[in-house]
Amino acid sequence: MIDVLKGKFSQYNNFYITDTESLTVAQISDLRRHCFNKQVEMKVAKNTLIKKALESIDAEKYSGVYDSLHKVTALLFSENPKEPALILAGFRKASKGEKPSLKAAFINGDVFVGDNQLVALTKIKTKNELIGEVIGLLQSPIQRVLGALQNKDAAKAPEAVVETAAPVAEAAPAAEAPVAVAPAAEAPATPEAPAADAPAAEA
Numbered sequence: 424m425i426d427v428l429k430g431k432f433s434q435y436n437n438f439y440i441t442d443t444e445s446l447t448v449a450q451i452s453d454l455r456r457h458c459f460n461k462q463v464e465m466k467v468a469k470n471t472l473i474k475k476a477l478e479s480i481d482a483e484k485y486s487g488v489y490d491s492l493h494k495v496t497a498l499l500f501s502e503n504p505k506e507p508a509l510i511l512a513g514f515r516k517a518s519k520g521e522k523p524s525l526k527a528a529f530i531n532g533d534v535f536v537g538d539n540q541l542v543a544l545t546k547i548k549t550k551n552e553l554i555g556e557v558i559g560l561l562q563s564p565i566q567r568v569l570g571a572l573q574n575k576d577a578a579k580a581p582e583a584v585v586e587t588a589a590p591v592a593e594a595a596p597a598a599e600a601p602v603a604v605a606p607a608a609e610a611p612a613t614p615e616a617p618a619a620d621a622p623a624a625e626a
Contacts, residue, residue, distance in 0.1 A: 431500050440491050488536075
């Protein structure tokens with residue numbers, strides 16, 4: 424049993440030490456089913472064996488949980504640091520009882536002692552939740568920049584229409600200018616006719 428516990432403590436960075444005393448066999452089975460559905464491993468063991476397993480791995484690292492090893496103890500192992508807390512809170516609410524109570528929790532090297540820590544543990548952030556928040560914070564400035572660029576492009580659109588229409592309005596007078604000059608081009612033809620007759624008279 425000590426070797427089995429050592430393997431679990433080495434595998435998981437998070438475990439809860441709970442008190443399941445006064446729970447019926449049916450309630451224990453129901454609790455195990457809840458844990459299994461949420462990928463939480465539940466182990467019931469003697470406190471002396473739990474302590475020996477922890478001491479054989481790192482006596483100083485787990486020293487904060489030794490005082491919680493008393494009465495009936497059930498260990499909950501999980502990759503998700505708050506999933507066991509949610510299971511305990513949900514189970515107690517459904518059964519309208521105070522068991523299983525939380526004696527201690529070891530979360531990524533931090534120790535939480537006492538049943539009054541259960542509510543706080545149900546609100547702890549998981550790794551994926553923290554990553555999601557960081558990504559959201561990183562994307563927020565980018566979204567503001569994109570929004571500003573889109574607004575800028577939208578503001579430029581009416582100006583482009585005005586600039587395109589302006590050359591069309593100027594082109595119309597330019598095309599009409601040769602029509603107005605055409606009569607002036609015919610004016611020199613009248614005085615040149617007598618000039619052609621003058622040499623004939625002298626001859």
